[in-house]
Amino acid sequence: xxxxxxxxxxxxxxxxxxxxxxxxxxxxRRRALMLGAxxxxxxxxxxxxxAQTATSVLTCEIPVPQPRQSGGWLLRDxxxxxxxxxxxVRPPYQPLKGQEIRDAxxxxxxxxxxxxxxxxxxxxxxxxxxxxxxxxTCFVSIRAK
Amino acid sequence: xxxxxxIADAVMPSVMIEGFAVVFHAPSGMTHLLAxxxxxxxxxxxxxxxxxxxxATAEEIVARLRATYELDGDVAAVVAARLAxxxxxxxxxxx
Numbered sequence: 001x002x003x004x005x006x007x008x009x010x011x012x013x014x015x016x017x018x019x020x021x022x023x024x025x026x027x028x029r030r031r032a033l034m035l036g037a038x039x040x041x042x043x044x045x046x047x048x049x050x051a052q053t054a055t056s057v058l059t060c061e062i063p064v065p066q067p068r069q070s071g072g073w074l075l076r077d078x079x080x081x082x083x084x085x086x087x088x089v090r091p092p093y094q095p096l097k098g099q100e101i102r103d104a105x106x107x108x109x110x111x112x113x114x115x116x117x118x119x120x121x122x123x124x125x126x127x128x129x130x131x132x133x134x135x136x137t138c139f140v141s142i143r144a145k
Numbered sequence: 146x147x148x149x150x151x152i153a154d155a156v157m158p159s160v161m162i163e164g165f166a167v168v169f170h171a172p173s174g175m176t177h178l179l180a181x182x183x184x185x186x187x188x189x190x191x192x193x194x195x196x197x198x199x200x201a202t203a204e205e206i207v208a209r210l211r212a213t214y215e216l217d218g219d220v221a222a223v224v225a226a227r228l229a230x231x232x233x234x235x236x237x238x239x240x
Binding site: 031036037039046104106126139 | 149150154170171172173174175176177178179180181182183185210213214215216217218219220222223224225226227230231232233234235238239240
């Protein structure tokens with residue numbers, strides 16, 4: 001939500017509007033931000049059928065990378081590259097399991113037997129998955145719970 | 146306060162409508178309508194462009210928000226509650 005960031009030069013302060021309007025840099029008076037009550041909900045989620053796919057989070061698996069790119073290594077950002085590419089990590093020997101992925105996403109845990117670099121590369125790979133790629137539906141189910 | 150680090154999900158464009166952020170989260174196929182201060186919190190913990198770094202502890206998020214905005218009340222408690230909500234929605238994960 002970069003439009004909320006205050007990184008530009010100062011501009012006119014007469015932006016009457018929503019609570020998320022920009023504040024001029026260096027303004028003497030900062031914009032008040034409504035935090036809401038701790039118990040109130042600030043999210044409304046629209047959940048399409050795809051997100052309700054009944055795949056079990058415990059049993060579904062994601063090959064990293066997908067079979068079409070089998071053998072490829074992964075850069076930190078999740079890009080698949082040829083084996084032994086500088087700065088890339090080895091892919092997991094087996095598909096990652098739903099529960100492991102969940103633990104990594106929610107609790108910051110490492111995949112069994114991997115380094116933090118590997119875990120980050122694997123997670124970033126999965127974050128880039130798109131509809132039609134192997135593992136996408138499993139990942140959607142894990143994210144949507 | 147826990148020292149866990151939280152990071153906003155990588156690819157998350159959004160549009161602002163009447164003070165609400167409409168976020169389409171491609172990895173889950175879900176669309177979220179976020180009221181303040183959620184868009185502001187997400188902006189503070191967005192990952193860097195190259196997918197590295199980014200993220201912050203709850204304490205750091207409170208400090209960053211205080212630096213930018215005027216805040217009232219028990220900020221730490223509310224930010225903790227808001228983070229839990231963002232985690233539940235899948236928009237924030239452990240860094």
